[in-house]
Amino acid sequence: MAVGEPTLGELLPVPGLRLATVSAGIKKQGRKDLVLLELAPGSHCVGVFTRNAFCAAPVTVAKANLQAVTNRPAYLLINTGNANAGTGERGLADARRCATALAEMAGVEAEAVLPFSTGVIGEPLPVQKIVEALPNALRDLRSDGWLDAAQGIMTTDTRPKAHSLRFQCEGRDYVLTGIAKGAGMIRPNMATMLAYLATDAAVSAPLLQVLLNEAAELSFNRITIDGDTSTNDACMLVATGAAGNPLPDSADAPLCRALKEALQTLCVELAQGLVRDGEGASKFVTVQVNGGRSEQESLDVAFTIAHSPLVKTALFASDPNWGRLLAAIGRAGLEALDVSLVGVYLNGVLIAEHGCRAASYSEDQGVVAMAPEEIVIRIELQRGSANATVWTTDFSYDYVRINAEYRS
Incomplete structure (x- = not known):
């Protein structure tokens, strides 16, 4: 069950970002369980991650890869149905194998792929199923794939969480779109869920990180379902730069102030959507x-x-x-x-x-x-x-x- 009516609205494509959602056969009954985000060259990406000491293997690999490519990844790869957490060295190797396989197919370095997983803890990641599904994901990439992606990252969620909005600054129009999942094991010590947010604005990684930290603190870090902090949390913010604006030079720049307001609005909408769809929630x-x-x-x-x-x-x-x-x-x-x-x-x-x-x-x-x-x-x-x-x-x-x- 979920509280209130869904409020998805129109989901706006973000220039410079494409998505695909396919089935890798991890979940039962052929549900789509693999999501791929492709970032245009020049995009900046930042994230906040779980502080759970038993963080999942993909969290460790994604954080390392993000640093290795100085916040300029080419792909974000998300699987559901298996958390790849509590899996030790094998889990780390499996996360890297998935990233490497995608990198070889796409012609990028392995560190340019950030892996994410959600699902059951303690089970080996079905790497071969994921690798075999990657060609379909690369083939199906499209700019209007946000709703499918929101559905593809769901686990015990009963409905997708996604939201878009437009904002303006100094005569230029920008777009901001995001998706999130999470219905249980929700007590943020960062942001207890998976979330992927993107804008076509050009913003440097250090400023993006400041904006994301502030937005997460006032939204995802203000929700709780059951008091449990997940092992797999990640909230990623991408700025593709496709709008062509000059890079703002400080957090007080007009664009950063406009993006801050829009980002906080988006994150609160998504965070409240997670609560409304909390496991078994009636209030x-x-x-x-x-x-x-x-x-x-x-x-x-x-x-x-x-x-x-x-x-x-x-x-x-x-x-x-x-x-x-x-x-x-x-x-x-x-x-x-x-x-x-x-x-x-x-x-x-x-x-x-x-x-x-x-x-x-x-x-x-x-x-x-x-x-x-x-x-x-x-x-x-x-x-x-x-x-x-x-x-x-x-x-x-x-x-x-x-x-x-x-x-x-």
Whole structure:
């Protein structure tokens, strides 16, 4: 299930980038499971990756290759159905074999191929199946392949996540398009999922990295489904330069400011799309924490609430069990928290203040507040001026079923 209606809209081609999505036979029933992105010569590419110590082999290889070609790769190769994680030296060799095979077919150096994988952890990568599918992928490359690619990178997702927008700067038009996948094992320590974003603007790699770091921090790093950080996370941003603009010289340049705004809008849209399609999700939940002494303090409270199994199961039941919220706030690690100042709201209804049930609150109000698919939990700490927002889901029976049956 997923919360709300899909909002894909028109997916705009990005000049200087082509995509192909084919079946390599990794997944069952012939589902398309191999995606190829071709970057025009001169493109810059940057990324942010998982901080999980058991990072997958393709993460290690992609990071090394990106550095080897000084942020100018020619291809991004993504397979689903197998994470190539927890596979040791063999996994590294398998990721390199896939990159080398594609490089030989395309006439580029092996380091110009960045591999990515997602799926079951601990199983050997079916390298031969991937290699045999590469000619079809190279043949099928096209500029309008974004939707197919969004579907091709899905695992337990029930619908694709993709979004495009146009932006302008100094009389020039630009385009920005992105896709993402992820429905479980979502608790970002970077950006817990795979995402591929591209613009036709010309921007240097160092400036792109600054923009991507900021955008990921305010979007993908503000979502959680289950508190688990994946081994395979990667979020890549490509600037093809096909728009022909002069390279901006600083992050304060007009183009960088315009791209920053567009990129943050795109990333928030994709991040919220991941939450809405969280495994078994029946609620889309916004946790707003206001009045912290620091942003990190506000985030600590927000994530403690968002990660609480007791809160999440109450959300699934539409049960206004507000005591679970108080317990989560109280154990978030805030120093010298004055509980008498804390206010707790459910969809605008004040439910707790002065350390206890609000005098104006009734259980009937709570039932009404918890009934919608979309819920805002707002916490007023009243100890500072820092705020933070996190997006999460409930825990349903389906979440347990999906993950219990994941390898079946």
